[in-house]
Amino acid sequence: MGKVNVCLKRSYIIVTSLIAIMSALLLALTLFSHGKFHDDEEVENMLPGIRAMYIFSIGTLLVASIGLYGACKEKKWALIVFAVAMILSSLYLIVSEIGGLVVLPKMAEGVKMHYREMLPLANASEAFLKEFEELQTELQCCGMEQGYQDWGYNISIHCICHDESTNPCVLAPRMSSLNKYGPMMIYEEPCLPHLIGQVMIIINFALVVMAGIILLWVLSVALCIAILCRLNRKEDIPTVVYSPEAKAGNYTVLSDPAEYT
Secondary structure: OOOOOHHHHHHHHHHHHHHHHHHHHHHHHHHHHHHHOOOOOOHHHHHHHHHHHHHHHHHHHHHHHHHHHHHHHOOHHHHHHHHHHHHHHHHHHHHHHHHHHHOHHHHHHHHHHHHHOOOOHHHOOHHHHHHHHHHHHHHOOOOOOOHHHHHOOOOOHHHEOOOOOOOOEEEOOOOOHHHHHOOOEEEOOOOHHHHHHHHHHHHHHHHHHHHHHHHHHHHHHHHHHHHHHHHHOOOOOOOOOOOHHHHOOOOOOOOOHHHHO
């Protein structure tokens, strides 16, 4: 069995340890998310995704632990298990990444259709309206698709412009409920374009993070295969040559021991 290069071994341990840490953090995030949305009405729709995150994080953490054991103890079977599991995981992530890029344009349309279902705002649920009104203040917008007209005459107070507002504002209609306190300036732009842009930023960020994870996974596989190749390499053992002169004691005295006494 060949000897593994120290730099190669340390590089593999660092990369695999990073994968293990990321898996542990993902598992902690999954546990937190599961606990947070446990009492949510839509938790049933989230359960498949939460279960997938559990399987992925626990599986990756287990595989990384096996890989670290294999590198430290130089066990071939552990390194082979790690390499095969990470190759399969990398292929799954690559397919998911390509699928995400393909359906990216459709995601924006899906988000638009989801929020359009909430119209008219007068018939929307209180939970959605509470969240949406906070978004109006945060994004400096008013209404969903048609601006303040989506509110009818009962325009939300969260549409009122403030002194530090950067988005354009217009004068509220005369018949609106806001004008009972005098003329009010409200946000002109609807919120739907801002919401779609915000969701697409999150999706693009997730795709970029996934691409980085794929590169890290592929790097760990490459280092693991390199270590396996080193372990499978047979070292050349020098041939021992016996010299007749050595047996006969053929040597020369360099100095007389009497000189040093």
